[in-house]
Amino acid sequence: MKLDQVLKRTFLCERLGVEYPIMQAGMGQVAYGRLAGAVSSAGGIGVIGSGYLTGDELRREIRIVRDITDRPFGVDILFAKVTGEDEDSRRYTRQVEDQIAVAIDERVPILISGLGNPLDVISECRETGILVGSVVGTVRHALRLANDGVDFLIASGHEGGGHVGRVGTISLVPAITAAVKVPVIAGGGLADGRGLLAALALGAQGVWMGTRFIASTEARGHENYKARLVAATDEDTVISRGHSGKTVRMLRNRFTDYWAANEDKLKPYPHQLQEVGTAASVLGRIEGDIENGVLPAGQSAALVHSVKPAASIIEDIICEAREAFGIFREAP
Numbered sequence: 001m002k003l004d005q006v007l008k009r010t011f012l013c014e015r016l017g018v019e020y021p022i023m024q025a026g027m028g029q030v031a032y033g034r035l036a037g038a039v040s041s042a043g044g045i046g047v048i049g050s051g052y053l054t055g056d057e058l059r060r061e062i063r064i065v066r067d068i069t070d071r072p073f074g075v076d077i078l079f080a081k082v083t084g085e086d087e088d089s090r091r092y093t094r095q096v097e098d099q100i101a102v103a104i105d106e107r108v109p110i111l112i113s114g115l116g117n118p119l120d121v122i123s124e125c126r127e128t129g130i131l132v133g134s135v136v137g138t139v140r141h142a143l144r145l146a147n148d149g150v151d152f153l154i155a156s157g158h159e160g161g162g163h164v165g166r167v168g169t170i171s172l173v174p175a176i177t178a179a180v181k182v183p184v185i186a187g188g189g190l191a192d193g194r195g196l197l198a199a200l201a202l203g204a205q206g207v208w209m210g211t212r213f214i215a216s217t218e219a220r221g222h223e224n225y226k227a228r229l230v231a232a233t234d235e236d237t238v239i240s241r242g243h244s245g246k247t248v249r250m251l252r253n254r255f256t257d258y259w260a261a262n263e264d265k266l267k268p269y270p271h272q273l274q275e276v277g278t279a280a281s282v283l284g285r286i287e288g289d290i291e292n293g294v295l296p297a298g299q300s301a302a303l304v305h306s307v308k309p310a311a312s313i314i315e316d317i318i319c320e321a322r323e324a325f326g327i328f329r330e331a332p
């Protein structure tokens, strides 16, 4: 069988009619409408990272995607529960509720929970024809969400950029595909065609790639951030709670060193994010201060060597996967 036939039979390609089972991961401040639209129009699935957006801003980004393409795309929302009764916690909860309401009102093709559990909206999404996926980092979390009725899971491992768990992708993906009946997409540390092929070999139905798409011309983000990512080696990322209070993988710099030395000053999620991470993210990702800002990136930064249009990245991934597939097919 040819690789293209294998890809066509995967869950996302069959269900949504997309060409390739390549999802560009939701990334706050980085993956907005322009990037998601470029990925979807190139045959993958672009995903808006709605993390920092108000409801109105999210609606604007959804419309930007729809101006670029009529192909399927997704919206990633952080569903994590915030229990505090203070004004900051209430504001955060309202913002997430607004994002969810807009995504459903706009009937986006795919809604993804990047953190937490989308249980409360699953039946409404099903009635509206919205596919629901959830990012998970353990078998326990995967079983709970599969049982709650999500349509697919994204198993994203320790190597990935942004919020991460403790289990590495290579063990996480087959453990989850064995444990649940719903389709699983693999993420965390995957940045090229060999990664796509490996994901399929591990039982996944496709890939969820973030870091590779930061280094795209359409990604929102300062050129210093993209250049720092391209220059990064496999040893240049660390896990820090300095951004949100939860564990986030990012490029090591003065910001991460400071929080490593001052753990006693950390606040719980989402207070650390509101009081430190949001401003530090704008500083790093948007204003380009690569020493003092937050620059999320996965270990796959070591596999990213240039900034390219998203369509070229998709093309590269497919060419690399075909090449790697050919090597296996020729083996005795």
Ligand SMILES: Cc1cc2nc3c(=O)[nH]c(=O)nc-3n(C[C@H](O)[C@H](O)[C@H](O)COP(=O)(O)O)c2cc1C
Pocket (backbone or CB within 6 Å): 025, 026, 027, 028, 029, 030, 049, 050, 051, 076, 077, 078, 113, 114, 115, 135, 156, 159, 160, 161, 162, 163, 187, 188, 189, 190, 208, 209, 210, 211, 212, 214, 295, 296, 297, 298, 299, 300
């Ligand atoms: C810059 C950046 C921002 C991210 N922001 C979010 C986010 O807002 N919501 C979310 O669910 N995941 C977020 N993530 C995690 C990604 O969705 C994805 O799980 C991860 O990038 C996959 O690993 P990779 O970077 O090795 O491809 C972010 C990752 C990066 C690199």
